[in-house]
Amino acid sequence: MREIQPVTYNSTVYSDVNLLYSNSLIEPAQLTSKLTYFYGKDSDMFPLLFSTQGQGIINKVAPKALNDTQYEWPVMGRMKHTSAIVGLANSSNTKPGLAHGSFEAIFEDNWLIGQYGLTTPDKAHTLRIQGEAVQLGPKQYKYLLALSTADATEYVSLDNFVPGTNWVMTAPNVAMVLSDGNRSNSMAPGKWTNQYDIVRFSKQITGNIANKVTPIEFDLSDGTTTKLWMPFEMKLFEQDKRIMMEEKLWNGKYNRDEYGVIHLKDPVTQEPIPQGAGVKEILKSVGQYDTYSTLTLAKLDSMVNTIFANRIDSTPMELLLYTGSGGIEMFNNAIKNAASANSYYEKLGGEEIQGGKNGMLSYGKYFGQYKTISGYTITVKQAHIFDHGTYAEMDKKNGRVINSHPYESYDMVLLDHSMSNSGERNVQFVCEAGRENISGVYRGLTPLPASWGAFDRNGLSTRKDMASYEDMSTGGINILNPFTSYFLNFAA
Amino acid sequence: MIKSKKINIFWKLKNSAFAKKNKDVLFESERRIGSSVTAVAKMITCEEEMKNLMPEVLSLSSTSPFWDDRLKYYWDSISEPIFEGGKELEIGYNYNTSIARVSENIKLFNKNVSEKEQLTTEESIAEYFEKRETELNKRYSDAIVEASKLDAKTRNEQERIAYDAKYDALVELEKIKYKFGKPINVNDYLLYRYCLGYRDVANDIKYIDKSPSIRFYLYSDAQIKEDRDRHNKVKQQAMKLYLSVISDGEQVENILYVLGKGFELIGKELTETDKAEILEREYLNNTDKFIMVANDKTVKDKGRVEKLIAKGILKRLPNTDVIVDSADGTVVLGNTVDEAVSYLANEKNKQKLNEFIGRYKTPTVN
Numbered sequence: 001m002r003e004i005q006p007v008t009y010n011s012t013v014y015s016d017v018n019l020l021y022s023n024s025l026i027e028p029a030q031l032t033s034k035l036t037y038f039y040g041k042d043s044d045m046f047p048l049l050f051s052t053q054g055q056g057i058i059n060k061v062a063p064k065a066l067n068d069t070q071y072e073w074p075v076m077g078r079m080k081h082t083s084a085i086v087g088l089a090n091s092s093n094t095k096p097g098l099a100h101g102s103f104e105a106i107f108e109d110n111w112l113i114g115q116y117g118l119t120t121p122d123k124a125h126t127l128r129i130q131g132e133a134v135q136l137g138p139k140q141y142k143y144l145l146a147l148s149t150a151d152a153t154e155y156v157s158l159d160n161f162v163p164g165t166n167w168v169m170t171a172p173n174v175a176m177v178l179s180d181g182n183r184s185n186s187m188a189p190g191k192w193t194n195q196y197d198i199v200r201f202s203k204q205i206t207g208n209i210a211n212k213v214t215p216i217e218f219d220l221s222d223g224t225t226t227k228l229w230m231p232f233e234m235k236l237f238e239q240d241k242r243i244m245m246e247e248k249l250w251n252g253k254y255n256r257d258e259y260g261v262i263h264l265k266d267p268v269t270q271e272p273i274p275q276g277a278g279v280k281e282i283l284k285s286v287g288q289y290d291t292y293s294t295l296t297l298a299k300l301d302s303m304v305n306t307i308f309a310n311r312i313d314s315t316p317m318e319l320l321l322y323t324g325s326g327g328i329e330m331f332n333n334a335i336k337n338a339a340s341a342n343s344y345y346e347k348l349g350g351e352e353i354q355g356g357k358n359g360m361l362s363y364g365k366y367f368g369q370y371k372t373i374s375g376y377t378i379t380v381k382q383a384h385i386f387d388h389g390t391y392a393e394m395d396k397k398n399g400r401v402i403n404s405h406p407y408e409s410y411d412m413v414l415l416d417h418s419m420s421n422s423g424e425r426n427v428q429f430v431c432e433a434g435r436e437n438i439s440g441v442y443r444g445l446t447p448l449p450a451s452w453g454a455f456d457r458n459g460l461s462t463r464k465d466m467a468s469y470e471d472m473s474t475g476g477i478n479i480l481n482p483f484t485s486y487f488l489n490f491a492a
Numbered sequence: 493m494i495k496s497k498k499i500n501i502f503w504k505l506k507n508s509a510f511a512k513k514n515k516d517v518l519f520e521s522e523r524r525i526g527s528s529v530t531a532v533a534k535m536i537t538c539e540e541e542m543k544n545l546m547p548e549v550l551s552l553s554s555t556s557p558f559w560d561d562r563l564k565y566y567w568d569s570i571s572e573p574i575f576e577g578g579k580e581l582e583i584g585y586n587y588n589t590s591i592a593r594v595s596e597n598i599k600l601f602n603k604n605v606s607e608k609e610q611l612t613t614e615e616s617i618a619e620y621f622e623k624r625e626t627e628l629n630k631r632y633s634d635a636i637v638e639a640s641k642l643d644a645k646t647r648n649e650q651e652r653i654a655y656d657a658k659y660d661a662l663v664e665l666e667k668i669k670y671k672f673g674k675p676i677n678v679n680d681y682l683l684y685r686y687c688l689g690y691r692d693v694a695n696d697i698k699y700i701d702k703s704p705s706i707r708f709y710l711y712s713d714a715q716i717k718e719d720r721d722r723h724n725k726v727k728q729q730a731m732k733l734y735l736s737v738i739s740d741g742e743q744v745e746n747i748l749y750v751l752g753k754g755f756e757l758i759g760k761e762l763t764e765t766d767k768a769e770i771l772e773r774e775y776l777n778n779t780d781k782f783i784m785v786a787n788d789k790t791v792k793d794k795g796r797v798e799k800l801i802a803k804g805i806l807k808r809l810p811n812t813d814v815i816v817d818s819a820d821g822t823v824v825l826g827n828t829v830d831e832a833v834s835y836l837a838n839e840k841n842k843q844k845l846n847e848f849i850g851r852y853k854t855p856t857v858n
Contacts (some may be wrong), residue, residue: 084577164577209694254510277510285511286518290571291526299527300567341561349585402529483519491528491691491705 011304046242047322047383048249048279048477051417052429059478060433064369069274070195070256070431073480082166084108089142095155097147102130105161112140115182117170118145120160125149127156128173148173164463196430196476197274199249201241203234203469209257210449213348230449234469241471247390249429249477252278274282274477276430279413283479283487291491294413295330296340303486304372318417319378324386324409325421326402326490328366329413335367378414386411400492410490427485432474442468493614496584499684499712501525504700516767522573525683525690532567534663534689535682543668544593546677572683574708581680586674587617587673596672617672624665632658633722640726640780641787647780652702659695660723663688678774681790682684726779733786734775744771744796748783751778754802794831797825815846819851838857 015394061071087490088096090102096103118127128149133141147154160167166367172182210230217225218232226232254264254277264271284287288306293301308317338350356362362404368380386392387409396405401409420426441452444461446467479485511518521831535542541562543554549560588594598617602610610740613616627780635654637649666685686712687693690719694700694709700720737743745765748757751774757767775782785791798813800806805824807818815832817823823844 022521160581192517194510245535252515254508256513257509258511258515259774277508281510285508285514285518285520287523290524291528292534292568293527293529294564294568296565296569298565299571302524302569302571337565489526492529 008427009076014068022057030413045239045384045388047385048427049242049246049429051320051415052425052427052477053475054118056391057425058429058436059428060436061430062433069198069276069432069476070193072191072441074191080111081169083111083169084164084166085161086140086163087161092464094158095249096123096245097127097145097149097157097278098151098155099152100147102143102144104142106136107133107141107143107167108139110135111185112141112143112167112173113182113185115172115174117173117179119168120156121165121167122157122160123156125156125160126170127171129397138277153470194282194430194434194476194478195274196474197275198273198432198472198474199245199248199436199471200473201237201471203471204466205230205449205468206446206464206466208368209449216344217270228449231451234449234451237469240330243385243389245473245475246385246449248275248278249336249475250278250280250385251391252476253278253281260323272435272454279477279485280411280487280489282477283413283485284489286482287417288482288486289489290486291489292330293491294411295334295488297334299488300331300334300370300378301372303488304378306377307414307416307484307486308374308376309312314341319376320379320381320417321412321485322386323412324380324383324392324405326405326409327386327407327412328368328380328382328409329403330368331368332366377480402492407490411489412490413478414486414488416481416484418484426478426480428480430476430478435474437470437473439469439471442470493588494584494586495618495750496582496676497712497714499583499710500578500580501683501687501708501759502578502711503574503576508822520576522575524844525570525572525574525679525687525692527568527570527706528691530691531566531578531668531686531694532570533688535686536564538667541667541670541683545675549678549682568685570686578613581684582675583671583681583684584676585618585621585669585681586676587619589614589672594672596597601671604746611672614673621665621669625662626660628661628665628848629718631661631716632726636722637725637729640729640783641786647784655696655699659688696782703758712821713804726783728774730783732781734771737786738768738771741767743791744768746791747785748774749795751796754800758802790830790833792839794829796805797829797832799837800852803852805848814818817848 059071084107086106086108089106096105111135112129114129114132116129118129119125120127127145128148130144130146133143136142147156174180202405205292208337212229213227215227215231217227218229218235220231221224241420252275255273255275257263262274264273264275265271266273277285288291290299290303290306321327322332336348351365352363353362354365370378372378387405389408392406392408393402396409400407416426418426440454442462444464444466445460446465448467452467511520517626518781520635533686546563546566547554550566552559552562552814554564589598609620611620632654635657636651639650639654644652663685666688669675687708688695690703691703694702696708697709697711700709702796739746740762745757748754748767748770752773753770756770788794797806801808801815804818806815806822808815813828815825815827816830817825825835835841836848
């Protein structure tokens with residue numbers, strides 16, 4: 001009996017009839033004409049592309065200057081009221097403020113304002129800022145301070161002067177009469193920058209591959225089947241393209257340095273090659289990041305608390321926790337363990353053990369949601385890209401596997417898809433207007449497959465027996481407010 | 493006896509290009525020390541130590557049937573925020589002989605050591621740990637000095653080995669401290685111990701770039717002193733080598749060529765003093781490389797290859813280390829300077845060597 005090989009790979013430039021022969025697709029007898037997918041089909045692999053581009057949540061950026069794929073969006077943080085202390089101006093003063101005396105302290109910035117109140121880090125002392133700052137040097141501003149106390153024995157304990165500790169400014173108190181005005185701090189929106197990628201894929205063919213029929217029935221994206229080779233090969237081509245695009249949206253690394261220079265250049269044309277930050281890099285850069293080993297409810301709560309600490313409005317939040325099979329197991333185990341620790345055996349047992357069909361019992365029910373103390377619901381969404389994407393494939397090959405799942409499968413990304421206050425979706429697909437996706441055919445004498453679409457089939461671009469399907473897209477991911485999303489990275 | 497010791501956890505500066513680009517508007521308020529499979533396992537395997545230190549942290553007796561689960565849950569759940577200014581940890585110990593288990597442990601310890609090394613007082617316990625720590629720091633320091641004599645690739649490997657050995661030994665030492673007392677601040681101490689095995693923390697600022705996952709580093713006053721001592725030792729070694737070669741004009745020239753300074757020498761009428769000054773600049777500013785080259789037994793042969801390259805007799809192919817005859821690219825002397833040295837030393841290639849020397853001595857006509 002002939003041994004069936006699961007997959008054969010071909011990296012030669014042109015697809016031709018030899019490919020079919022070499023891959024044993026033209027054979028005299030076959031047991032079945034239906035193709036068996038040993039590893040399942042690659043559908044449901046593109047959660048980010050689906051939830052953004054697929055839902056029409058696309059931000060088309062007008063083309064800018066040559067080779068510039070950057071885009072910006074204005075952001076506003078929360079007003080700051082604290083300043084970090086450098087130390088006492090007079091380091092030999094061991095009891096600053098004693099007997100209602102004023103003293104001088106040095107802060108890292110001049111954010112504090114004369115007349116305003118000031119509270120020490122231990123919250124035990126309130127003071128008044130007795131004048132404006134005097135700059136002593138870079139990141140050194142001297143202020144005159146006085147304790148607001150009736151107790152002549154009170155002084156500010158020295159542990160409040162540990163460098164880097166933050167003091168907080170409070171309301172300005174003035175005298176009943178003859179008071180003078182003060183000033184206020186203001187804050188302006190900043191601008192965040194990211195950039196989108198430009199990606200190109202090509203499929204080259206030669207000979208009469210377009211019309212070759214195989215003994216195997218292939219299923220196509222639209223649900224129909226065909227025995228023609230090219231529609232199937234184009235389906236694989238499109239799937240592979242999407243997997244790589246999806247992977248980029250998660251794992252992309254921004255490649256412009258702080259001076260705006262892209263050092264990665266095309267060796268032939270010397271033109272810069274821009275790449276944008278993906279979801280993971282964006283979240284890690286803003287501190288919305290933690291590592292985990294075995295997921296616990298405490299860890300989940302810690303993640304949720306961080307998110308809500310960053311959001312004070314009551315905008316409805318649609319929180320989806322994207323993860324692979326490994327992460328789903330972790331999530332389920334974390335909640336089940338917590339439920340068991342609370343002795344919810346009966347309730348859990350009732351849910352887990354149920355009557356199945358034909359007098360059989362069924363065992364197993366799994367947690368896929370978690371309700372926070374604030375009433376928000378986190379829903380787990382399986383992202384197959386974490387299980388079967390290119391990074392997962394590499395993990396498996398490198399033995400970075402736990403319980404049969406690649407490490408990548410345990411990564412969890414909590415994405416807030418809600419509408420922002422500007423009425424836009426928080427997570428968006430960004431691309432260049434007019435170059436969202438362009439495809440074309442470079443045609444020689446090779447017959448073109450119908451799956452390449454209705455391109456000009458008369459004119460020739462080359463005399464050779466060849467044709468090439470060319471595809472170019474622009475795309476990147478943008479999270480308007482990343483502070484309501486989170487990346488929980490599995491750390492081995 | 494309370495023996496205080498402080499260490500700081502600091503943020504590694506923003507390292508992704510995206511973070512750098514947006515540094516003026518990114519409000520990264522905290523970073524978290526999270527859990528990792530390896531670091532958690534390292535803590536849990538210190539079973540006895542955990543049973544002594546953790547009951548007050550977990551509010552649970554170590555004899556409880558829930559002990560193992562709760563212990564693992566604690567470490568799996570670790571999510572300690574570290575703010576921008578860093579966090580100071582008190583990692584010192586309170587050695588206390590009045591505790592019954594401590595007296596027992598001292599007796600056990602003394603059974604296995606010589607009379608001179610016997611622990612008798614709290615001071616002697618503190619001294620014992622200090623001495624052991626000084627020893628391992630010295631071993632590390634010596635290893636780094638030795639490594640500085642090697643080529644870049646081997647040096648990095650040796651430094652890495654020395655680093656791992658130092659921190660493995662340090663952890664082994666820390667693991668037994670509980671037998672003689674209790675940390676001054678248990679929470680701080682446990683976090684420190686955890687950080688020593690956590691992939692996102694560099695235990696030494698020097699190794700902050702050893703992995704892209706590093707987000708923090710540990711730093712102490714003792715480390716500052718250690719770094720200064722180590723730096724001083726390397727400088728002394730460089731000075732010694734400088735003084736030993738400076739009177740040998742040919743050796744100076746060879747070293748300078750191997751250091752890649754041929755362009756400063758070729759075609760110029762430099763005095764011995766001029767060359768000595770260039771070498772002095774190199775040993776002061778490029779110390780590690782200078783030590784490596786000056787210690788290299790083949791510096792004379794390598795110097796000859798570099799001179800031939802500088803004169804244009806040989807050629808290093810652009811963006812490679814491959815060395816070929818400039819007049820005939822098919823004559824490949826080697827893929828590296830070491831291979832070129834072997835080529836010229838080979839009796840079979842003597843004729844070629846003489847040809848190169850002949851061309852070298854021929855005045856250049858422009």
